[in-house]
Each structure stands twice: as structure tokens, then as C-alpha cells.
Amino acid sequence: MAIGGITAAGARSGARRRLAMLLAPGLFWLIAFFAIPLVVVLAYSVAVPGPTGRVEWRFTLENYQRLFGETLYVSAYVRSLWVGLLTTLICLVAGYPLALFIVRQPPAWRAALLFLILIPFWTNFLVRTYAWMIILSNNGIVNTAIQSLGLPRQILYPGEGAVLVGLVYGQLPFMVLPLVAALDRFDFTLMEAAADLGASRRRAFWRIMLPLTAPGIAAGSVLVFIPTVGQFVVSDLLGGAKVDFLGNLLQRLFTRSNPPNWPLGSAMAVIFMVVLTVAIVAYFRATAEERR
Amino acid sequence: MARQAPDAGGLLLRLHTGATLVFLYAPIVVLVVFSFTSDSFGVRWTGFTLQWYERLFRDERLIGATLNTLLVATISTVIATVIGTMLAFAMERYRFRGRTGLEALLYVPIVIPEIVMALALLGFFALAFGLIDAWFGVRPVMGLATVIIAHVAFTISFVVVVVRTSLKSFDLRLEEAAADLGADPWQTFRHITLPLILPGIIGGALLGFTLSLDDFIITFFTTGPGTSLLPVEVYGQVKRAITPKINALSTLMLVASITLVFLSQFVQRRGRTA
Structure with a gap:
């Protein structure tokens, strides 16, 4: 490689310099505007909230104590995790047959179906949530249909049902895409082999297809679960801001409450991250077990 | 295999797929149709x-917010790309040492x-601006600059993932050939590497642009009181009331983003066949 006067060592130091140049801006940005802010949250979470919303830099664990002591916060955690779980489950139950149908189509149809599933998600997600407000509103389409059947008008929005509909709507493709990828790698002749050996279709599904597509289920579930637990817009708009989810409390503690309480909000975010990490690690362990 | 069972199952699958597609498209259809309704609550069809649309184009606040959002998305996409x-x-x-660590950081x-990322950035900016104020006596405020910084921070990783994919399939012998023919590293990059991975870079940039345009949460937390951005405006208006003006805006945004995605598909497909 040594051309002209360039020695091997010279070339190596040139490569080092090039590498440093390539890394410098990205490293700077990710450390300054991603890693350090996360450390700042950790620092805020053990600081004292001042009376005017200013943070006082004295060490305390009171924020964490408050989170575990007050029902408002505990129930927001429980509700967010529960609704996150429910959304994930609904997406899985609705998404699995859909993915199954897609992978069994001829290639051209498959591509078209995948495209059809993705198109609605190229619109702004606020707009998609807004569309459900229209559909579920008192004089909206669903209520018009209900009334034309002679049934009384239902209050569908705002409410928890509306929140669930909005969440499933927003997350479904994140479940379907990994499932399609997993089912794509699945060897369907295994099902025939199982049938030949006398297994019922149901048994073959539970014992063969489900365990072998577990990585797709795991990936899809994590992709659906994380944003659902942290969301605040869907519950704010479709839930009418009546029930508090984790995201709603975080948003209020940081931007709206009078005075704002950043230390408490930060403690909440830290616990959120810990709970989420534990849940995901446990989930991957469990699905790995399933595969064995 | 029994003939009957798979057919029944197949029919169920087909019905399920049809129902899911209705579920996915109902809101989109409703949104577009009701942008043309004369009903001022925008929830019923009362006439064309x-x-x-006229009112939308006269709303200077919304137009200003749209321009700001496009500006943020453009600048942050260029930097992140x-x-x-x-x-x-x-x-x-x-x-290199620390490569695994960087992989995790990415x-x-x-x-x-x-x-979490949004409120971390808010907390960080407040702290940093407080320190700048204490040391230099000037206090920067949150606004377009902070939103751009935040958008770059959250889109970089996505760009890296897309560009790495196209670098993985790159034939290194082409670069060696260029070097053997006397090209220096910069010439090799400029005339061989860059043109070949350009579709990947454009794909990454379009993904970053889309993410930046669609983002609400991070924008909401890192913008300042004097700056109006589209998602934040829409959120405010939607919270106040349902009005068909939002439908009109949504329809236009829908058309814009579908155009953008088709464009990106086109660019990437051309890159693949070239």
C-alpha cells in the first residue's frame, strides 16, 4: 500500500486521523445532546424542587419516596403498564393472522398489501388521532350507525375505549412488520409434517409455528409496548385528559403544573426507564425459553 | 391434508384482513371526505x-408554523445526514476501541x-442556559435552534442504520481498483464510493426528514413560547375543538407525505437498478 514516501506507520496515522474526523461530530452530538441530558435527568431526580419551580441542588431521595407513596403516581404507572400490555396483546392477536395472510400471498400481492398497511402511517400521528375523534364523536359515524339501528347514542369519546382504539390503531404496523419478517422465514412444510405425524392444526400451531416465530413476536411486542407506555397525546385527546397515564403526568410535571416539579418528573422518568428495561429483559428471557 | 379445514381457515384469514384494512383506512377516508363538508363541526356530511381550504390559506399562524416546521426538518436532516x-x-x-460502546450509544x-428523551433535552437546555447566563451574562432561549439540535440528536441513529446497510453491500474491490489506478482517498470517495452509496444516503435523509416532520413530543418539549411549529399548533387547535380546517390541513399533509414516500421509494429503486 505504501505509495511514494508514505510508510506503513504514516498510513496508519493517516487512517487514525481520518477515523477521528469521522467520529468527532457524531460523538460530540450524541454525548452532548443525548447522553449528558440523560445524566441531567438522573441528577434532577435526586435534587430538591424549589417553591417557585426552580431546582435546588441539594441531595434528596424524597422524590422517589413520593412516587412510591402516593396513589396518583403508583396508579398512573399501573394503568400505563396495563394499557401498554393490553394494546400489545390486541395488536398481536390482530396482527398475527394478518401477517400470516400476507406471507401466503404471491409476491406482487404481498408487496401491495404491505404497502397498503403502511400508507396510513405516513400521515402525522396527531392527525390520525384526530380522525378517531371525528369518528367516535357524539354525532360521528359510529353513533349515527348505532342510532339508525334504533339504539340509544353512546358516549364513545372521550373515554378509555377510545384511547385503546387510538393506541391499537397507531401501533398495529409495528407489530405486523416484524411478524411478517418472522413468518417469512418460517418453513410451512413443517406444518404439513406435523399433520402427517398426526398433530391437529391447533397443536401444530401452538407447538411449532408460534415458538418458531417467537423472535418476531418479541420484536413486535417491544416496538408496540415502549411507545404505548410512554405516550401522552392519545390519552390526552381521545381520553379527554380525564385519566392520567405516565406520559400525562410527566408532561404536566415538566411543562404545565404550577409550579413545575422537574425533580419529581425526573424521578418518574428514571423509574420508568428501569421498569421498562426490566420488563423487556424479562420478556426476551421468556421468549428465548419458549424457543428452546 | 384435509381439504375443508384450510379453506375455512383461509376464508377467516381473508375476512380478518379485509376488516383490518377497513379499520386502517376508515379514519383516512373520513378525514379527507370531511375536509369538504359544509358542517362546521366536521363530523357529518351536509354538502360540498x-x-x-380557503380559511386554512388565510390562517397566517398556521402557514408560519408550517414554514418553520419545514425549516427545522430541512436543517436537521442536512446535519443529521x-x-x-x-x-x-x-x-x-x-x-477501534469503544466501537461496541458506540454501537450501544447509537x-x-x-x-x-x-x-424521556424529550424531557431530558428540556432539562439539559434549561441547565445549560442557566450556566451560560451565570458565566457570560446572556441567557439563550428555547426556539428553532433548540428544536433543530434535538431533532438532529434523535434522527442521527436512524440515518446511521440506513447508510450502514448500503455500506455493507458495497464491493470494496471497486475502491481498491480506484486506488490502484492512482486515485487518492478523496478522489476515490468522491467518484466511486459516494455515487454508489448515494441512494442509501438519500434513503437515510428521507427517513430523517419524515421522522422530523412527524415528530410531536420532542418538538413540544424543546420549543419556546415565541416559536410556532406545525405539530404544536395542530395539537393546540385539536385540543380546543374539532374544526374541518384541521381536516383540510390533514388532507394536504397526507398528500405531501405520500408524495414524499413515493419519491423516496422511486429514488431507492432507481439506485438499486442502477
């Missing part, structure tokens, strides 16, 4: 009108809940 492409090269072409922004 274009008045909501340049930085992200450099990182992708470093990750794919070099072995993945965390993709999986972290958006709201």
Missing part, C-alpha cells in the same frame, strides 16, 4: 364546500421512549 453518514463509515470501515435513541 372548499371554504375550509452528514454526521450520520460519517459515523456509518467509521462503524463499517474501521475497527441504538439507545431508537428504543428509548420519546418522552
